[in-house]
Amino acid sequence: MMKNGIVVVDDDPIIRMDICEMLEEEGYTLAGEAKNGEEAVELVARVKPDLVIMDVKMPVMNGIKAARIIRSMQDTSVLLLTAYSQRELVRDARDAGVAAYLVKPVSEEDLIPAVEIALSQKRRIDSLKQDLERLKQSAEDRKAIEKAKGLLMKAYALEEEEAYRRMREASMSARMPMGRLAELILSDGPEAMSGHGA
Known part of the structure; x- marks a missing residue:
């Protein structure tokens, strides 16, 4: 607790x-x-x-x-x-x-309930913060995935769906989250895909 x-x-x-x-x-x-x-x-x-x-x-x-x-x-x-x-x-x-x-x-009768309330507020704030972090992360991931997809479309003259499909396959075969793969593509260029099953 x-x-x-x-x-x-x-x-x-x-x-x-x-x-x-x-x-x-x-x-x-x-x-x-x-x-x-x-x-x-x-x-x-x-x-x-x-x-x-x-x-x-x-x-x-x-x-x-x-x-x-x-x-x-x-x-x-x-x-x-x-x-x-x-x-x-x-x-x-x-x-x-x-x-x-x-x-x-x-008195103990006053102290313990007040402690419980204060601690439950703290837990609620902590869990809200975690939710916000997750939301922020997923928004950042989406942005990175969009950018990486754009790079692939440009580099290999691909349609959007095909670029996304290749990213998904690479992500699955490398057991790497899409957001992480997108970051690699953005930092190392579209060639980063070739090392990850695409």
């Missing part, structure tokens, strides 16, 4: 310990602890956790500023802890891309 675990950030070591214990009891992996926002940013850049649970009020750099930096670096979910629930805090937290916030003292 989780790849890189959870980072817990609070300037109070007892609160950190409590939260870490609650998480471990529920079987979550801990990726590290930090005592202020600056340490949190450095730690997150290094361990790339799935989730950061972070206090708002901390010395050196507060949780909202740290959350904003973390969210701009990577898709780590952030769960903020606060001793008070103020309107502008909620707005700032939302603007910083925070998944949720909890009011301290945090």
Whole structure:
């Protein structure tokens, strides 16, 4: 379920310990602890956790500023802890891309569902990103295939269908994806086909 675990950030070591214990009891992996926002940013850049649970009020750099930096670096979910629930805090937290916030003292009944929600948001974002990557790749492949087909048509005076058929056959006999074959044709010229079964 989780790849890189959870980072817990609070300037109070007892609160950190409590939260870490609650998480471990529920079987979550801990990726590290930090005592202020600056340490949190450095730690997150290094361990790339799935989730950061972070206090708002901390010395050196507060949780909202740290959350904003973390969210701009990577898709780590952030769960903020606060001793008070103020309107502008909620707005700032939302603007910083925070998944949720909890009011301290945090109980296990509040923490675990919030962690689950934040992690499921992270999984959804990850899977959307993968889908986008695949779409981008297939669009790039289509462009390359079109260009390579054009090169073959020109080089061997072929009709479009014949050029495409030859590419498909070469792709199948070389057990090479069409996109990869197209890249070869574009980089090495139409002769690249002859080495791949066409």
